Amino acid sequence: MASYLFALGRFSFRHKWAVIAAWLVALIAVAGLVGTLQPKFAKDFSLPGTDSGIATEQVQDYFPQVMQQQERASTSILVAAEGGLQNHTAQLEALAEDLRTLPDVIDPQTVVSPLVVAAAQPALAPTVVGDNGRVGLIQVRQNIEMLDLTVENKDELLTILEENSRDGLQVEATGSLMQVMEPGGAAELIGFAVAFVVMIVAFGALIAAFIPLVTAIVGVSITIMLLNLSAEVLSINESATAIVTMLGIAVSIDYALFIVSRYRAELRRGGAPEDAAGRAVGTAGSAVVFAGLTVIIAVVALVVIGIPIITQMGAGAGVAVLIAVLAALTLIPALLGAFGRFAFVPKIPWIKHAEESETSDTLGTRVGRTVVKWPIPFIVLGLLALAGAAIPATKLELGLSLTSEAEAPAQELLSRGFGEGINGPLLVVVHDEDGQIKVAADETVRHIAGLGDVANAAALTWTGNEGGQNGNTALIIVTPESSPSSQATHQLMEQIRAFAPTVEERGAELHVGGQTAIMSDLSQKLDDALIPYLVVVVGLAFLIMIGVFRSLWVPLVGTLGFIFSVLATFGITVAIFQEGWLGLITQTQPIISFLPIFLIGVVFGLAMDYQVFLVTRMREEYIHGLSAKEAIVAGYRHGARVVTSAAIIMISVFAAFMLSPETTAKMMGFALAAAVFFDAFVIRMLVVPAVIALLGDRAWGLPRWLDRFVINFDIEGEAVRHRGLEEPDDTKTPVPAN
Template sequence: MASFLYRIGRFSFRHKWWVIAVWLVAALSVAGLVGALSPKFAKDFSLPGTDSGTATSQVEEYFPEVMKQQTQASTSVLVAAEDGLGAHASQIDGLVTDLQRLPDLTDPASVVNPDTVAKAQPALASSVIGDNGKVGLIQIRQNIEMTDLTVDQKEQLQEILADHRGDGLQVEATGSLMQVMEAGGKAEMIGFAVAFVVMIVAFGALVAAFIPLVTGLVGVMLTIMLLTLSAKFLSINETATAIVTMLGIAVSIDYALFIVSRYRNEVRRGGSRADAAGRAVGTAGTAVVFAGMTVMIAVVALTVIGIPLITQMGLGAASAVLVAVIAALTLIPALLGAVGRFAFTPRIPWIKHAEESDTADTLGVKFGRMVVKRPLPYVIAGLAVLVLAAIPMTKLELGMSMTSDDEAPAQSLLQRGFGEGINGPLLVVLHSDNGDVAAAADRTVAHIKTLDDVANTNTLVWTGNGKPAPNVGADTALISVTPTSAPSDGATHDLMEEIRAYTPSAEAAGAQLHVGGQTAIMSDLSAKLDKALLPYLVVVVGLAFLIMIGVFRSIWVPLIGTIGFIFSVCATFGVTVAIFQEGTFGLIDNTKPILSFLPIFLIGLVFGLAMDYQVFLVTRMREEYVHGMSAKDAIIAGYRHGSRVVTSAAIIMISVFAAFMLSPDTTAKMIGFALAVAVAFDAFIIRMMVVPAIIAMLGDRAWGLPKWLDRFVVNFDIEGSAVRDRGLPPSDSAAAPREPVGSPS
């Protein structure tokens, strides 16, 4: 493989303009197709193979109007006053008048003062007035798809609320309008800005710092356009683009950083720059290929979960990694060829140029010597930190609360006045093939009313042609069950399962029973993710472990790296639970359970990045060991050539992920925080400290395979032995003339 990649790198360098032109033509062609076909992302979310998925399908078929209402914007405005709403009648009337001016209201006349409704229609009082007349509910329904709401519309509502809040009246809102989020892009821009600064420090030159950014932008944009184009032929959810962008930026910059660093080292060794590019791609590029394979395994394995949206995210992310690998192997050497002798110019005078010589004592080398000299204390200290950080993980609670921080005050009022379940009803669908569902519906409603945590039920019985009808002769019934507890509460999940447990009785009455609605979908999603976690771990870790055996030709190195990853992930969960669930240090105002999908995403993304750093750092150690260095000297050499790259890449990734903590929403903060902390723990404690320390303790044993296994493991030549000295003068490479890398002359 090294020889093949050497030829690719050398060819791309020598035929730079052709290679760059091919990338430009590919990008412009895809952009042109996207513009011509105007594909649109899907906005629906489904869980095939689950009870809620079946219920959703039946609601779509038999109750299309109800399904339409489920997808349209619905927002609840809460008003509260300790001296009673009646004392603020004119203030609330002014609020209602302004709310009636919101766009596309289904029925402006339905937006009324709750105190007025209660006095005019006492039968409806309990649905709009709560807490002894101190809390009121104003429901706003709009003829707008929830996914089509804009930030401007949210801000319009917030201004109305602010105008009428005060003088003893609390005014808050929750629901569709309050869940609108600003378009992404800020985090990515911050990530690119930090990446540029870090690469200037890493290379000590401006031109070289731009090259990884260029490939990162090209790779991510091309992948997003390809994903958009595929939406013309497949059902692709827009949410899938988030992980593609995040991971695409991460690996593109990582891989470019690694190859450009190796190229500079190869130029210093001598020979032509084309040969140096070939050797860089043949050695570092081999590591990039296997690192990319590991990441792709981690994200493609998300398909085992069986959720279409997550499958799309996994396959989209794998596409981003594949494009990043191809760009690193072809576009990077082509860009290096285009800038020629100017690659490492202009020099930044106050930044020490990395790797000035093979004998320079950099910080990485000094740290490596300390680790090699006394490895055991570093192993104990590193693992102790992670174990202590992991302790709060014992309190881990998973949930799917998608309520934004902006909604927290309104949710508190909703709970106080009406119970938290009012915005998360369960939809029970009963269908009878014999054309009479009335008896089964009556029995089911009677049973549900006996269950705990039920606020109320409402039954709508329809005929098969979608027309409302009397109970007699109807074949489908829809029962709306309002829980007392919140949609993400464990009690709501228990209620859903108790209703489903009534299925045999419903079947005995001649009807099929299924429970759906957004609350049930979220609950089923959590359950499906919990079931999939163990198979996912087995697939990802198992396949990656086998690849690592081939990469390092060792049992110990992959085993140490994999076990170390488990330590870092547990520590990440512990810190995340402490901050976001338990409210430690008071950093989060609205604590909530850890998102159900966070563990599986965190494991997939961070495992892939962790193996990247393992490959980048440890392959250089093996390379030097294979070429004659002692086991401990090889570790120090690995620090000399790899520590700066791994440190730079990790800082960039931490910055990209941490930028999401600037979001006003706790959920986004949680995801960004967890990913940033996971990369920090794994890169700096496991990859840079614990793994090299244990390898130092093992010595020569770390780099061997049992004879029986050695016969079956393919030699991938990740050290690039076949191309290590290709293009250098026949004499000893150490004596070869060195071409200055930081001068345009």
């Protein structure tokens, strides 16, 4: 493979303008399609094939008016006053008048003070005034599809809230208008800025630091636009874009960093620049290919779970990594060819060059010598630190909030005034394909009314589809007393589902839907899929690592280290987001339901990235004559600075997404940043080399029977190591291990 990559890198360098033009044409073409079609991302969340998914489909089929209402903008305005709302009558009427000025309000005459509704219709009073008259609710519905709402619409509402929230009256909002996504870009810009600074330090030159940013911008732009285009024919959830963006930026910059660093080292060895580019792609590019392949396997394998949003995230992330690999192998050498001898200028005089001589004593070599000399303390202390960080994971609670952090105050008032369950009603659908539904629906209502944890059980009723009570489908909206994530609500849902056999005796079927039911089914699917997913991902990646390192011990140590780093990540994420440690999060919440399994996939892929980039250099030095311990120190010399720079860049890109108002992006960004920190700096830079030092020569061998079956991928690039050089430079100056 190294020979093919050498030819690809050399070709891209020599035909630089054609390669750059091809990438630009691809970028412009995809942008043109997006501009022409203008596809829109979905905001809904469903689980096809599950009980809740069937209920959702039946609501769509038999109660289209309900689905149409759900697709239209609907915003809840919560008002609160500790002294009672009756002391703010004029303010509430002024607020209602302002709300009626919002665009396309449906039935403006219904947008009035909750006190007016309670006085005119006493039966509705408990639904609009709660907490002994201290909390009120105003519902604003607009004849605008949620996907068509703009930031200007949201700003208009926020202005109304701010102007009316005074003199002891608190005004908050939750719903469609509050969920409009602000224009992105801040997190990406911060990530790019930090990456640029780190690469200046890594290369000591401005232009070389700029090149990886170009590939990242081009690659991520193409990926996001392709994901956008797929929304034209598929229901792509908007939340999928956040993880694709952050992962795409991080791996694009990292892979480019490795190629450019190796190119610089190859230039110093001599020969023509195009040959140096070929050797860089043939050696470091081989590591990029296998590292990228591992990440792609890890994220694309998420499709085995069968949850649309996770499948979309995994597939999108896989495309992002694939494009990052292709850009590193072709666009990077083309850009290096375009800049030519100016690639590593202007130099920053006070910054040392990344590639030191074979005898220089760098910080990396000093760390390497220390790890080799005292491996056991590094192993014990590193693993104990990660085990300590993992302790809070024992309190892990899973959930999925579809509301933004800005909605948290309104959600709190909604719960306080009207009960916790109002945030998560259950949609019970009773359907009989061939007959009338009245008998089965009445029995179901009586059964549910007799269960515990049902709010307003006496008022429980059912709505028929077209044809009234002669229709074949009934919809029962059940509001629990408990919160959507509570065990009591889950038990209520299961008790309702347990009535399905009785309904079947009437020739009908019963299903329970709604977001609360969807979250419960989601948790079950995740539990069922976890073991098969781990078997697929870890199994395939382990086989790839055996071929890459031609060793059993190195892949095994790397995989076990991953378990420690991911558990530590779970622990610190629970501590910050769920338990509220350090006060970094004002609104604590359960961990997003799909974060654990998605984090396992992504972190495993990234972990193997650093395993490949650092340890392959150690193996390269070992097979070229150095002892096992000397090879580790030499690997630190050539790889520590680059891997450290890559890890800092990736941590910065991920951490920058904590600035996002979207909870999913915030939590994902933090968890991924923590995972890279634990895995790169503790496991890959300290624990793994320490274990390899203990194993010595045994670390780099395969059993004779297995060696015959393992393909030689030549990831060290032995076949191209001396291409374009007059004389091989195999002579090495041994690096003392002690």
